[in-house]
Amino acid sequence: MRARPGARARAIPAIALLALAVVAGTARAQSDSAAAPAAAAAAPAAAPRAASAARPATDACLACHLDQETPAAVAWKNDVHAARGVTCADCHGGDPGSDDQDVAMSKAKGFIGVPKKEQIPAVCGRCHGPGEGVFKSRYRLDDVLSKFNESIHGHVLQANPKGPQCVSCHGVHNIARVTDAKSPVHPAHVVDTCARCHSNAAYMRDFDPALPVDQRDKYLTSVHGKRHAAGDWKAATCVSCHSNHLVLQAKDPRSSVYPTHVPATCARCHADARYMAGYGIPTSQYADYRQSVHGKALLQKSDLNAPACNSCHGNHGAAPPGVSSVIAVCGQCHQSNEELYEKSPHRAVFERQGLPGCVVCHGNHRVAVPSDSLVSFAATSPCGKCHKSDGTDKAAAGIVRIKGLLDSLTAGQGEAVAVLDHAENLGMDVSDARYTLKDVNQAVVQSRVTIHSFAVKDLVEAARPGLDLITRARAAGEEAIHEYKFRRQGLVVSTLIVTFLVVVLWLKIRAIERRQKGEES
Amino acid sequence: MSLVSGLQKWVRERFDIDPLIQFAAHKKVPAWRGSFWYYFGGVSLFLFIVQVATGILLLMYYQPGEKTAYESVRFIVTKVKFGWLMRSIHSWAANLFILSVFVHMFSVYFTKAFRRPRELTWFSGFLLLGLALGFGFSGYLLPWNTLAYFATKVGTTIVAVLPGIGGPVMELLRAGKDVSTATLTRFYGLHVAILPAVFTLLLGLHLMLIQTQGMHEPESWEALPEGKRRYMPFFPNFILRDLLLWLIVLNILAILAVWFPWELGKKADPFAAAPGGIKPEWYFLFMYQGLKYFPAKLLGFDGEVVGIVLFGLAGLLWFLVPLWDARTAKGARNRINTYVGILVVLAVIVLTALGVR
Numbered sequence: 001m002r003a004r005p006g007a008r009a010r011a012i013p014a015i016a017l018l019a020l021a022v023v024a025g026t027a028r029a030q031s032d033s034a035a036a037p038a039a040a041a042a043a044p045a046a047a048p049r050a051a052s053a054a055r056p057a058t059d060a061c062l063a064c065h066l067d068q069e070t071p072a073a074v075a076w077k078n079d080v081h082a083a084r085g086v087t088c089a090d091c092h093g094g095d096p097g098s099d100d101q102d103v104a105m106s107k108a109k110g111f112i113g114v115p116k117k118e119q120i121p122a123v124c125g126r127c128h129g130p131g132e133g134v135f136k137s138r139y140r141l142d143d144v145l146s147k148f149n150e151s152i153h154g155h156v157l158q159a160n161p162k163g164p165q166c167v168s169c170h171g172v173h174n175i176a177r178v179t180d181a182k183s184p185v186h187p188a189h190v191v192d193t194c195a196r197c198h199s200n201a202a203y204m205r206d207f208d209p210a211l212p213v214d215q216r217d218k219y220l221t222s223v224h225g226k227r228h229a230a231g232d233w234k235a236a237t238c239v240s241c242h243s244n245h246l247v248l249q250a251k252d253p254r255s256s257v258y259p260t261h262v263p264a265t266c267a268r269c270h271a272d273a274r275y276m277a278g279y280g281i282p283t284s285q286y287a288d289y290r291q292s293v294h295g296k297a298l299l300q301k302s303d304l305n306a307p308a309c310n311s312c313h314g315n316h317g318a319a320p321p322g323v324s325s326v327i328a329v330c331g332q333c334h335q336s337n338e339e340l341y342e343k344s345p346h347r348a349v350f351e352r353q354g355l356p357g358c359v360v361c362h363g364n365h366r367v368a369v370p371s372d373s374l375v376s377f378a379a380t381s382p383c384g385k386c387h388k389s390d391g392t393d394k395a396a397a398g399i400v401r402i403k404g405l406l407d408s409l410t411a412g413q414g415e416a417v418a419v420l421d422h423a424e425n426l427g428m429d430v431s432d433a434r435y436t437l438k439d440v441n442q443a444v445v446q447s448r449v450t451i452h453s454f455a456v457k458d459l460v461e462a463a464r465p466g467l468d469l470i471t472r473a474r475a476a477g478e479e480a481i482h483e484y485k486f487r488r489q490g491l492v493v494s495t496l497i498v499t500f501l502v503v504v505l506w507l508k509i510r511a512i513e514r515r516q517k518g519e520e521s
Numbered sequence: 522m523s524l525v526s527g528l529q530k531w532v533r534e535r536f537d538i539d540p541l542i543q544f545a546a547h548k549k550v551p552a553w554r555g556s557f558w559y560y561f562g563g564v565s566l567f568l569f570i571v572q573v574a575t576g577i578l579l580l581m582y583y584q585p586g587e588k589t590a591y592e593s594v595r596f597i598v599t600k601v602k603f604g605w606l607m608r609s610i611h612s613w614a615a616n617l618f619i620l621s622v623f624v625h626m627f628s629v630y631f632t633k634a635f636r637r638p639r640e641l642t643w644f645s646g647f648l649l650l651g652l653a654l655g656f657g658f659s660g661y662l663l664p665w666n667t668l669a670y671f672a673t674k675v676g677t678t679i680v681a682v683l684p685g686i687g688g689p690v691m692e693l694l695r696a697g698k699d700v701s702t703a704t705l706t707r708f709y710g711l712h713v714a715i716l717p718a719v720f721t722l723l724l725g726l727h728l729m730l731i732q733t734q735g736m737h738e739p740e741s742w743e744a745l746p747e748g749k750r751r752y753m754p755f756f757p758n759f760i761l762r763d764l765l766l767w768l769i770v771l772n773i774l775a776i777l778a779v780w781f782p783w784e785l786g787k788k789a790d791p792f793a794a795a796p797g798g799i800k801p802e803w804y805f806l807f808m809y810q811g812l813k814y815f816p817a818k819l820l821g822f823d824g825e826v827v828g829i830v831l832f833g834l835a836g837l838l839w840f841l842v843p844l845w846d847a848r849t850a851k852g853a854r855n856r857i858n859t860y861v862g863i864l865v866v867l868a869v870i871v872l873t874a875l876g877v878r
Contacts, residue, residue, distance in 0.1 A: 427782055429599045487606075491779040498772045505765045512757060 060104055061088040061096045075174040091115070091123050118157055120165040121148050128166075147245040152252075156207050163207065169193050185244070187233040191216060191225075194238045218317035225317075234275070241265055241315075257315070260298055262308035263289055285309075288365035307333065327357040334358075340452035360385075372406040375399055375451055398456045405463045409447060412470040413440050419477035426484045433476035440466045440473070548755035551738045556753070558628035559736060563763040564770055565625050568618035569724070571774070572656075575611040576713070579604075583663065585709040587702035590665035591788040598785060605782060610774055612783035615657055617774065619804045622653050630842070630862050633855070634737035640843035642734065645727040647840045652720045657802055659712040665705060670789030671799045673708075674700045679812070682825045701791070806876035807869045808832055839865075 065073035076082050089096045094111035098104045105111045115123045125145030148154045157163035169185050176183035184193040195216035197203055204213050219225040227235035241257055248255035256265045267286035269275055276283050289295040297306035312329045321329045331338025361382040374381055377389040387393045420430045443466025450462040584593040597604035635643035662673045681691040696703035742750050753759055801809050815824035
C-alpha cells in the first residue's frame with residue numbers, strides 16, 4: 001500500500017468514527033467516477049447498492065484500517081453486515097480497489113467520509129429503503145427507510161440534526177440482528193436503548209419539552225416491566241406497542257397507540273391464547289371490551305373521551321387496578337358516582353370483604369349500559385348476591401323503593417311523552433311542554449348517579465324535580481287536548497248559530513220576495 | 522215614535538240621507554242565470570273586511586324582526602286567547618280572498634262587464650287584484666318560517682333575471698342583496714300600511730263606480746224588449762242574498778281554520794340549506810310552472826327573461842282588454858275573446874295543478 005503519511009494522519013480521525021470505505025467494484029467505480037462526487041455530496045442515498053458482479057478481491061479500506069487497528073474496522077468483523085458482504089464503501093463511498101489513500105478516499109470516487117447524522121438514514125436506506133437492490137433481493141429486507149421517514153423520529157431528525165437516526169438504536173460497525181442478545185434493540189436491551197433519549201430530560205427538551213421522561217421508570221413498575229426484568233422477553237417492551245421504525249406520536253390517528261387503536265394493540269398479545277399461555281390470565285378482555293359501553297363508544301362512535309385499556313390500567317406502568325384502586329380508577333371519569341360511593345355504606349363493607357368496588361355491580365371489561373333493573377332482585381341484578389328479598393334483610397325495602405322511584409321517573413316520562421304526542425297529533429302546539437320534559441332527562445341522570453349513595457332519602461330528593469316536571473308536562477298535554485276538544489265543540493256551536501242565521505235569512509228573503517210578487521201581481 | 526224613526530229624524534236634521542235612501546230603494550240588479558257571479562265581488566269585499574279585522578288583532582302582538590317575528594307568531598298561536606283562531610282565519614281568508622277575486626275577475630271578463638262605460642271599474646279591479654297578490658306575497662314572509670323565507674328568496678330572484686332593471690328591482694324588494702331582516706321589516710311596512718292604504722283608496726273608487734254605474738246587464742239582453750228584462754231590487758233582495766253568502770263563507774272559514782289550522786313551520790335559518798320542493802304560493806304557481814317550460818335560450822335571449830316578458834305582456838293585454846276589444850263599440854258579441862278567456866282559465870288551472878304535483 002502506498003500512502004503519504006501526512007495525508008493519512010489527517011484522514012484517520014474522521015475515519016475512526018466511520019465504517020470502512022470498501023471498493024464496490026471496478027466497473028462501478030469507473031462508471032460512477034464522473035458523477036459520483038456531486039451525487040455523494042448532495043444525496044448519499046441516491047441509489048440502492050447495485051448488484052456487483054466484480055468486487056475487488058481485497059477490500060483495501062478494511063485492510064488498511066485493520067492495519068491501523070481503527071476501532072471501527074476492528075468492530076466491523078462482528079457486524080451482521082460484514083458477514084453479508086457489505087463493504088465500507090457501500091456506506092462511505094470511495095474506491096476500495098485502490099491502495100492509494102488519495103485515490104481510495106477521493107471525492108472523485110464518491111467518498112463522503114463520516115455521513116452527517118441527518119444523512120445516515122439515507123445511507124442505510126440504500127439497502128434498507130425502497131427499490132430493488134442486491135441486498136433487498138437476497139435478504140428480503142423491509143423498506144424501513146420509508147417507515148422511518150414517516151415516523152416522528154424521522155420528522156424530528158429533519159428538523160433537528162440531533163434527532164434520532166438508525167445508529168442511535170442499532171449502533172454502528174458492530175450492528176447485530178435484533179434476535180442477537182448483543183443488539184441494543186434485542187428485547188433485553190430495547191427499553192434501555194429507548195430510554196437513552198426518552199429518559200434524558202435535557203435531550204428531550206430540544207424536541208418535545210412537554211413529553212414526560214419517566215416512561216422507563218413507570219415501565220419498571222408495570223407487570224410488563226417486572227416480567228421483563230425477570231428475563232421474560234415475551235413481555236411487552238416499548239416497540240411492542242409503539243412499533244419500531246414507524247413510531248408515531250400517540251396523538252397521530254395512524255399510531256398504534258392512538259386511543260382508538262390501543263385496544264387492538266394490546267389485544268395483539270392479550271387476545272392471543274397461545275402467546276398468553278402460561279401467564280394464567282384470560283384472553284377474552286378484548287372481545288369483552290368491544291361489547292362494553294366503553295368499547296362501543298370508542299371503537300364504534302370514535303368517542304375519544306371513552307376509556308381504552310390504558311385509561312384504567314395505565315400505559316407505561318400498565319398493571320391491573322388493585323381492589324383498593326378500582327374506585328379511584330373509575331372515579332377518574334365517574335367522579336360524582338365515586339364521591340357518593342365513598343360515603344355509602346357499601347364502601348366499608350366491600351373493602352372489608354375485599355370486593356373490587358364498582359366491578360362488583362358493573363363488571364370490568366364488559367361494562368354494559370346500566371339499566372334501572374340493576375337495582376332490584378332480578379336474576380341479573382347484583383343486589384341479590386348479598387341481600388335477601390325475603391324480609392329478613394332491612395336493605396330490601398330500600399332496594400325496592402329505589403327501583404320504584406326510578407321506574408316512576410322513566411315510566412312517568414314515557415306517559416307524559418305519549419300525552420304530548422297525542423296532543424301534537426291533534427295539531428296542538430306542545431313544544432313548551434316538550435322543552436320542559438327535556439329537563440326530566442337531567443333528573444333521571446341525577447337520580448341514577450345518586451343511587452351510588454345507596455340512601456333512599458337522597459334518591460327521593462334527586463327524583464323530585466323530575467317528577468314535578470313530568471306532572472307539569474303531562475298537565476300541559478292534557479290541557480292542550482282539552483283545548484282541542486273545546487275548539488271542536490266551539491266550532492260546532494258557532495256553525496250551528498251561523499247555519500241557523502243562514503236559514504232565517506233565506507226564509508226572510510223568500511218572504512220578502514213572495515210579498516214583492518204579490519204586490520206586483 | 523219608534524226608535525228607528527226617531528234615529529232617522531235625528532240624523533235627517535243633521536244630514537240629508539233621503540237621496541241615499543231613494544238611491545238604494547230604486548237601485549236594481551239584473552236577475553238572470555249569470556247573476557250568481559255578481560256575488561263574488563261582495564264575497565271578496567267580505568273577505569277583505571275579515572282580513573282587516575283579523576290583521577288588526579294580529580298586529581297587536583306581532584313583532585317584526587329576525588328574533589321576534591317567528592316567536593311573536595308562535596306566542597299568538599299558543600298563548601294568546603283565540604290567537605290561533607285569528608291567525609288561522611287570517612291565513613285561510615287570505616287564500617279565499619285571492620281565489621274569490623280571481624273568480625270575480627274571470628266572471629266580469631266572460632260576461633263582458635268591462636265594456637264601456639265600465640272600463641275604469643275593470644282597471645281599478647285589476648289593480649286591486651295586483652294589490653291582493655302583493656298582500657299575499659308580503660304577508661307570507663311575516664311569520665319568518667323556513668318555507669316563507671325560501672319561497673320569498675325564490676320569488677324575488679325571478680325578478681332579478683330581467684336585464685337592466687332586474688337587479689335593482691330585486692334589491693328594492695329585498696331592501697338589500699339578500700332576503701334578510703330588512704326584507705322582513707320592508708314587507709311588514711308594505712303589508713300593514715302601504716298596501717292597505719292604496720287598496721282602500723282603489724276599493725273606494727271601485728265600489729263608487731259600481732254603485733253609480735250599476736250592474737252590467739248581459740249582452741243577450743240587448744235584443745230583449747224592456748218588459749222581458751227581469752231585475753231584483755238591490756235593497757233588500759240583493760243585499761240580503763249577499764249577507765247570506767257572507768254567512769256561508771264565514772262558516773267555511775271557521776271550519777277550515779279549526780279543522781285545518783295553518784301551520785307555523787320551523788323558524789327560518791338563512792344559513793341552512795333550502796329545503797327541497799320550495800314553491801311559491803298557489804296563486805303564483807301557474808307563472809312559476811309556466812316559466813319552467815321555456816327553453817334555456819329562445820331566439821338568442823335567455824328563456825326565463827322571455828318568459829317573464831311574455832307573462833308581463835299577457836298581463837298588460839289582460840289589463841287593457843276594454844281598449845282592444847274592438848267590436849265593443851258595435852255591441853256585437855265577441856266570441857274570440859271568450860275563447861281566449863277559456864284558454865287562459867284552462868292554462869292557469871293546468872299549470873297550477875302541474876305545479877302542485
